[in-house]
Amino acid sequence: MRFIVPLAIFIVLVVVLAVGLKLDPRYVPSPLIDKPAPEFSLTRLADPTAPIARADLLGRPLLLNVWASWCSACRVEHPLLVDLAQREGIEIIGLNYKDTRPDAAAWLKTHGDPYRDSIFDPDGKLGLDLGVYGVPETFVLDAQGVIRYKQVGPLTPDIWRDEIKPLLAQLKTDAP
């Protein structure tokens, strides 16, 4: 009997390792899901004198996209965001993270501006409160400003189709 114990332990270990192969060790789920988005008071990207705050995000479900001009991965997902804003009329809020106004403005000019509003967060304060750790990140907020979903890394058409689009549709029917 006792000669079987090592084999049994090993089998459990192999099962765990096999499951582990399918997981991404770097992905950190956000503890903020289903919690209200944090309060903030920052300025708009285009205008240093125009304030923007959490209240400006309420009323309708929307996407909050965290990006920066120095982030090369943001370029990968950007055409999709532009497409979503133009063709599907999705409301996207841009959160410009640890950037400078001229760089960010130039970047948007080159790559297109899909954002309904752009928040300028040069020190990453709001980013910190949102638990941002790898730009780009995309949040789905409902009409009450509650975080419902978070995507770390570039948005892809698959993720949009399978995860975010159905979620947005559901949020819209929940709160007209």
Added chain:
Amino acid sequence: MKPLLRAMVLWLAVGVAQAADTPFEFQDAETERRYQKLAAELRCLVCQNQSLADSHADLAQDLRDEVYRMLNDGKTDEEIVGFLVERYGDFVLYRPPVAGITYLLWFGPLLLLAGAGVVWWRIGRAKAPVQPDADEAAAIAALTGHRNDPP
């Protein structure tokens, strides 16, 4: 393939961000000690596997700044750790909390030790008579003419 891609993209994003490593000045030695302990026990999120203290990533510097600021604001260690856990989850804790899902982690070694103790006790008790293996004893006897081991 997807996790790999994501890892690569993350690495790119991080790679571009400027490395940062700003020293702090502390009001007293006790604050400095607390800071060093916190920075060593909190995990950086973007780097492979490093503490806040060891990481050169930009985000790690932001979080170090935040820890430093909260220390100066008179926050307790628990409040500072709580602040980060609220935003990033238990992942940031190199010292996992003793809670439901970590009972096995923290008390597992005790269980193992107890198991080893039982094995030791049973083996030690079970075979009291001092008698070498039959074949080995025969071999030794044949070759050396019955001789006891010296101490």
Added chain:
Amino acid sequence: MIPEIGLFLCLLALALAAVQVLFPAIGLLRGETAWLAMARPAARAQFVCLLAAFATLVHAFLINDFSLTYVAQNSNTALPWQFRVSAVWGAHEGSLLLWALILAGWTLMVTLRDRQLPGDIAAVVTAVLGLVSVSFLTFMLFTSNPFARGVPAPPDGADLNPLLQDFGLIVHPPMLYMGYVGFAVPFAFAIAALVRGRLTPGWARWARPWALTAWLFLTIGIALGSWWAYYELGWGGWWFWDPVENASFMPWLLGTALIHSLAVTDKRGAFKSWTVLLAIGAFSLSLLGTFLVRSGVLTSVHAFATDPARGVFILCILGLCVGGSLSLYAWRGPQVLAGGSYSPVSRETFLLANSLLLAVSTATILLGTVYPLVIDALGLGKISVGPPYFNLVFGLLMIPLALALGWGQFARWKEDSLGRLWLQLRFAAGAALIAGLCLAFVIDGPARVTAAVGIALAVWIVASTLTGLWARCAGRASPLAALFSQPRSFAGQAIAHCGFAMSIAGVCLTVAMSVDRHERMAPGDSVQLGVYEFRFESLNEFAGPNYQADEAKFTIYRDGKLVSELHPQKRFYKVRGMPMTEAGIDAGFTRDLYVSLGEPLEGKTWSVRLHYKAYVRWIWLGAILMAVGGLLAATDRRYRQTATQPAAAGLRAQES
């Protein structure tokens, strides 16, 4: 053309490894001993093939053959030649070839020294090693071929990761792999005993020198890795409990248990089942380490470029080798492994306690390493298990281990009495207690208890070792002559135990007494660190062969007298575009002074880390002593005699 020859040689080696497995297997099944004889020449030829294949890869690196994808990804024309050679094993594909070569080298050594073994056992041992070789060569050829050509060939290579452009890469991986792979030999012995259904009295004696040799290489490999991390990463850490470090530490711990348990099985015929399990376990953990490092299931600071397909392949190898051998153990173990006998107070029980404690420590590290994975796999979230956990739990487990060590190395075989032991060891215990108390008064700060307990344990180990020497020599006519005529195995044991004590002391004193500061400094500034004054004298440009550097000049004064001059650098490697910190270190027996440049802040002001590292060298010196002890024990007369004469002679040499 030459790389194709290398690839062909690898394929040939795979075929030879298959011969090495199949011929003994068929021979044993059909009862025809002539078939067994094929294993030996096949194994030797396999080594020659792999050595030649390895040489072709070295050649490709030396002539900058960037048509090979592996060379193009890990080398560059500006890379100094010695790093071009070590770049051969600087990444996944080439390091696998090194793995296979070292395995073939160990197999060759076995075939050169296996005449003392019964023919069938020797054949099975070679066949098991062949099976491991088949697995890894298949893995290499089908998922990670270092000889693959890339079209078109790039004009220049992407360079070796700057972290690896260092002396450490030249020596650390070969030593580590010698250890990892070396445990395949006792593993093969264990499997052979199980397969043939008999564990002869000589079994442990044959396995012992192999296990000791593998263990001493692993000891050196781990120590080199720790030292390398210390001077290369730039923040003065020497152990991070990173999954990859744990992957090398677990087989070391279980290997340590193995060499002690083998001693009991050799001397007393006891614990056979436990020893066989440890032999299987040590090599299984080497394989597990290979999986953890190369599959990407855990994040680590030294992970290879990972690929899930490779992970699946290694998991299959792991399941096959380890699952197969543990199944064999479960099936044949009860018939083969009836144990020996001894009384409750005896060297046997102390050694059993020690190997059990080492096994518990190993299991604890395994638990901590895979626990985040388990939680994630169960969908319960993400957690991290890091240094605070391991330091606490592992540190606590070392206390009973060190205590039992002192008793164990002194107790008699078969039967002893606690009274006698206490009488002999009370002075050692007293010395340990006094040393611990002294430290508790001398040292202040949060690590006071750690330091006091650590020093008490170190003194206890050394003092009980000396007591043992004294007991063996004092009564003799010429004590000094007696001291030097002790068998090597005993000398090795004493030296290795003192090395262990030295490492414990080094760890605890470094933790308790080191001072470090993170400062903002410009040329002309100075900072006081304990009794040392660090002056930042000047900052210069420095051009290396393939990097550009800012080099600072620091002078260190103690009481106004110059102690040392250090030149830490901040390098920028042009090809990879990566910054690297090159610390300036003044190494000493009782302390290191360590300066590393962080980042430029403004103007000529830099963020600088200054360290006073107390007794940090002791950690590695202790490891060197352990390895020396292992070498002495592995070359003991008993094993050399049995090499020339049949096993019987060894039995006669019954030293304690």
